[in-house]
Amino acid sequence: MNEQQTYHVAVVGATGAVGQTMLETLEKRQFPVGKLTLLSSERSAGKKRIYNNETYEVQVATPEAFEGVDIALFSAGGSVSKKLAKEAVKRGAVVIDNTSAFRMDQDVPLVVPEVNPDALKDHQGIIANPNCSTIQMVAALKPIQEKFGLKRVIVSTYQAVSGAGTEAIEEMKEQSAAVLEGKTPSASVLPAGGDKRHFPIAFNAIPQIDLFQDNGYTFEEMKMINETKKILQDESLSVAATCVRLPIESGHAESVYFETEADRVGASEVQNLLRDADGVTLQDDPASQEYPMPAMAAGKNDVFVGRIRKDLNVDNGIHMWVVADNLLKGAALNSVQIAEKMIELGLMKSK
Ligand code: NAP
Ligand code: 3JN
Secondary structure, three states, X not given: OOXXXXXXXXXXXXXXXXXXXXXXXXXXXXXXXXXEEEEEOHHHOOOEEEEOOEEEEOEEOOHHHHOXXXXXXXXXXXXXXXXXXXXXXXXXXXXXXXOOOOOOOOOOOEOOOOOOHHHHHHOOXXXXXXXXXXXXXXXXXXXXXXXXXXXXXXXXXXXXXXXXXXXXXXXXXXXXXXXXXXXXXXXXXXXXXXXXXXOOOOOOOEOOOOOEOOOOOXXXXXXXXXXXXXXXXXOOOEEEEEEEEOOOOOOEEEEEEEEEOOOOOOHHHHHHHHHOOOOEXXXXXXXXXXXXXXXXXXXXXXXXXXXXXXXXXXXXXXXXXXXXXXXXXXXXXXXXXXXXXXXXXXXXXXX
């Protein structure tokens, strides 16, 4: 990275769960921020946020707010990205978008830097950050696909409430306190803000993340299916997903079953591959009860993999357990790593 060059960075959705983690990540990784602009809706305009010991006032996100911005990190929902991302690009910014607004667009690279960094070279101003559940799964699957080929993936997720934003975290805490006091918890956020019915997440598991689609899968499940094929560049890969919300604050977990093209791949071969994989930490020793868990992955950068074992019936089938901090590798960290990779590859225009 060129130490001399600094960038004007805008964080759109700076007051949200992902936006706040963006700020912490930029600071922690000493990203070369020359100027910082924090944007939100009118609700939070005027609020203060601290970055590198300096106080910044949050402003309303408008097209004009992107004048002079080099890198715009968007995490304020798809409708905001649809309205403002192209306005930012028009004003010379590179947009790294955390929403699903552009992920499946052909001219928008969908990038996990350890998996498909070369896709960045084709960017037209907008780069999409995949869904959190997709990111951690493809980080673990990519080395397997490269070495043994992949035919099929079946995933079940165990997702933390922080994936649904700050209101969902608050709701889980209030519900938990209510239940412990013997009261009936009320629900107004989960499973999906835009749906008709809401259910308590405290002491519960909800098999719905985002809205149901006509095919019986939820949007979260379809995002995992379609994004995985795009990132792994294999439209013929067979992918199925079931996404479930659990009362965990941070860290998504996934039970991933996959079938390789190659026959007779051993669990130890997969372990050896993932031990050396970029951005992956292997935690796999049943004898000493070593396996990843969300509580231990929270606050960490890597994707953690364990419980790797052969299927008992399908010769080329293998199971594994994949855990990552959904707000870090699943969102903010991956976005900042995309920006770092853009700089490393010489893809950021210098002014
Ligand atoms: P959140 O905690 O609810 O925060 C939402 C943020 O968006 C707040 O800063 C909010 O500002 C801002 N915002 C809302 N409406 C706006 C508008 N009209 N104009 C400008 N800013 C607006 O949600 P979150 O968990 O941070 O998630 C935000 C978005 O990030 C999600 O909708 C999703 O698209 C994306 N996301 C992606 C992943 C992933 O898998 N990669 C994971 C989680 C979230 P106010 O404070 O003014 O309301
Ligand atoms: O629920 C989760 O754990 C992850 C949620 C991600 C999310 C939430 C609201 C809107 C997304 C996303 O990034 O896929 C979106 C979106 O579609 O933009």
